[in-house]
Amino acid sequence: MFQEEISKQLAGITEIDASKILECVESTKNKEIADFAVPVPKLNKFKKLVGKPDELAAQFASKIQLNDLIKDVSVSGTYLNFKINRMVQVQNILKEVIEKKEKYGFTNQGQGKKIIVEFSSPNIAKPFHAGHLRSTIIGNFMVQLFTNNGYQVVSMNYLGDWGKQYGLLAIGFEKHGNEQSLLEDPIKHLFEVYVKINEEAEADPTIHDKARAYFKKMEDGDEEALGVWKRFRDLSIEKYKGIYKRLNVSFDIYSGESLVSDGMIVEYDKLEKMGLIEDSEGAKVIDLSKQKLGKVLVKKSDGSTLYITRDIAAAFERKVNIGFDHMYYVVASQQDHHFRQLFAILEKMNYDWKKDCTHINYGLVKGMSTRKGTVVFLEDILNETKRKMLKTMQKNPEKFAEIENPEEVADIVGLSAVVIQDFNAKRNKDYDFNWKRMLTSEGDTGPYLQYAHARLSSIERKSGVEFNPNADLSLLVEPQAFDLAIAVGRFPEVIQTTLNNLEPSTLTTYLFELCRAFSSAYAELTVKGQEKNVAEARLALFVAAKQVLNTSLKILGLVPLERM
Numbered sequence: 001m002f003q004e005e006i007s008k009q010l011a012g013i014t015e016i017d018a019s020k021i022l023e024c025v026e027s028t029k030n031k032e033i034a035d036f037a038v039p040v041p042k043l044n045k046f047k048k049l050v051g052k053p054d055e056l057a058a059q060f061a062s063k064i065q066l067n068d069l070i071k072d073v074s075v076s077g078t079y080l081n082f083k084i085n086r087m088v089q090v091q092n093i094l095k096e097v098i099e100k101k102e103k104y105g106f107t108n109q110g111q112g113k114k115i116i117v118e119f120s121s122p123n124i125a126k127p128f129h130a131g132h133l134r135s136t137i138i139g140n141f142m143v144q145l146f147t148n149n150g151y152q153v154v155s156m157n158y159l160g161d162w163g164k165q166y167g168l169l170a171i172g173f174e175k176h177g178n179e180q181s182l183l184e185d186p187i188k189h190l191f192e193v194y195v196k197i198n199e200e201a202e203a204d205p206t207i208h209d210k211a212r213a214y215f216k217k218m219e220d221g222d223e224e225a226l227g228v229w230k231r232f233r234d235l236s237i238e239k240y241k242g243i244y245k246r247l248n249v250s251f252d253i254y255s256g257e258s259l260v261s262d263g264m265i266v267e268y269d270k271l272e273k274m275g276l277i278e279d280s281e282g283a284k285v286i287d288l289s290k291q292k293l294g295k296v297l298v299k300k301s302d303g304s305t306l307y308i309t310r311d312i313a314a315a316f317e318r319k320v321n322i323g324f325d326h327m328y329y330v331v332a333s334q335q336d337h338h339f340r341q342l343f344a345i346l347e348k349m350n351y352d353w354k355k356d357c358t359h360i361n362y363g364l365v366k367g368m369s370t371r372k373g374t375v376v377f378l379e380d381i382l383n384e385t386k387r388k389m390l391k392t393m394q395k396n397p398e399k400f401a402e403i404e405n406p407e408e409v410a411d412i413v414g415l416s417a418v419v420i421q422d423f424n425a426k427r428n429k430d431y432d433f434n435w436k437r438m439l440t441s442e443g444d445t446g447p448y449l450q451y452a453h454a455r456l457s458s459i460e461r462k463s464g465v466e467f468n469p470n471a472d473l474s475l476l477v478e479p480q481a482f483d484l485a486i487a488v489g490r491f492p493e494v495i496q497t498t499l500n501n502l503e504p505s506t507l508t509t510y511l512f513e514l515c516r517a518f519s520s521a522y523a524e525l526t527v528k529g530q531e532k533n534v535a536e537a538r539l540a541l542f543v544a545a546k547q548v549l550n551t552s553l554k555i556l557g558l559v560p561l562e563r564m
């Protein structure tokens with residue numbers, strides 16, 4: 001609103017389009033000097049201005065009308081500096097939050113558009129590792145973000161449940177499988193079996209031949225072979241569902257590599273008819289050397305298919321059977337090459353919707369290990385985090401005694417620690433998993449954000465006044481109140497940026513700013529015991545801040561805590 005007013009007035013003076021000037025209105029760092037500034041030389045981009053920039057600045061300044069919104073204008077060098085009516089600004093922001101509640105900050109830009117987010121996608125019989133964890137939380141974040149902005153979102157888990165390794169697993173299970181262990185923890189047991197048979201296969205290569213033969217039977221639709229495999233798959237999915245629940249994540253669709261088998265024949269025929277398939281010593285390849293992506297193997301000489309063959313068919317099936325305006329694959333950067341190949345093939349097949357497919361990639365997590373050894377299962381990580389968090393909480397026995405459900409709280413704070421550590425930097429950065437740092441409640445951590453939320457909740461509980469949506473906000477005169485309200489007011493723009501870059505770190509960085517502004521306000525602006533009108537105004541400010549933090553935590557996939 002202030003930026004618009006500044007632009008409108010400058011448009012009248014310079015005859016440049018107000019919408020263009022708007023791009024040049026900057027929010028300043030030092031609010032003592034100005035709230036907004038316009039660097040006059042920047043306006044030259046839109047229209048050649050005659051005169052020296054500093055003189056022009058002075059000339060423009062003299063023509064600006066002060067009013068309800070703009071309180072003061074000054075010049076420093078080539079900059080035009082504006083001070084705005086903070087009272088009006090604070091009131092406008094808070095009124096908007098109070099009115100829109102959990103809808104504050106979002107738009108309906110996704111209305112009528114459908115998005116598929118494919119994420120998590122672990123491999124049955126292999127550990128759910130840090131890479132899958134990253135995919136899970138980034139993908140879930142995208143689902144929440146899109147949903148809140150009006151998109152219809154389909155969340156999809158594309159399981160790695162097909163391929164020669166399932167032949168290997170079946171053979172391993174015949175030798176080493178144990179029914180009871182399978183039922184107790186299918187993911188762990190299948191992994192144990194898988195590791196054992198792999199070791200044995202190193203000494204005895206005929207095992208690999210048997211595995212290939214077994215997988216071929218599966219691809220040929222042999223019922224017995226498929227029955228065994230299906231059981232492994234079903235049991236694993238049940239187990240995964242439990243883990244996802246703990247992560248606060250759910251899927252609309254459990255798909256998987258195994259489910260595209262018929263479609264594969266169709267797509268493969270298309271490729272062949274289009275003349276895109278070449279023979280290479282009995283195996284079939286697609287030549288992408290012009291695109292500098294090499295030759296892609298799509299069918300082995302024994303006729304069995306590959307990961308990429310299944311992805312080609314899966315993409316087509318999703319377009320036809322589900323439909324999408326955009327599809328995102330949330331998969332580690334290690335697979336950049338794979339997705340480049342996939343998209344290049346879709347392009348060669350003249351699928352114009354290839355332009356609507358995006359690989360959302362991310363870097364590695366390093367140094368993630370628990371007491372139990374090097375192979376890390378997600379559950380171990382979560383249990384370890386919870387255990388450590390409980391220990392930290394117990395250090396303050398009085399507070400600990402007040403918490404009704406300490407186990408649950410420790411689990412939620414622990415997950416917040418893991419997630420926020422992950423969301424602290426840009427997706428494509430590798431990072432070190434650091435138990436100690438992520439669990440502290442100071443610094444840029446999950447516990448810090450949860451702590452701020454719990455504190456905001458406690459202000460609400462203990463304020464001694466009722467929340468009044470019509471509170472007299474003109475009583476918020478302190479600079480700390482202003483800073484916090486301004487931080488709250490930035491939320492809609494942060495959501496827009498986040499929608500564009502799909503970087504969770506954009507949102508978390510903002511939340512740390514918001515919470516720091518809250519800390520200063522909290523120290524300065526007591527609610528309890530104040531005169532009623534003042535207490536109500538301050539409570540309204542804190543309620544607005546809590547609203548933004550609350551919605552944000554949910555978008556990040558976390559359960560906001562009322563007490564901790």
Ligand SMILES: NC(=[NH2+])NCCC[C@H](N)C(=O)O
Nearest residue numbers: 121122123158159160311331
């Ligand atoms: N459409 C895809 N290829 N999605 C990614 C699947 C990830 C694969 N299951 C893995 O763990 O490496």
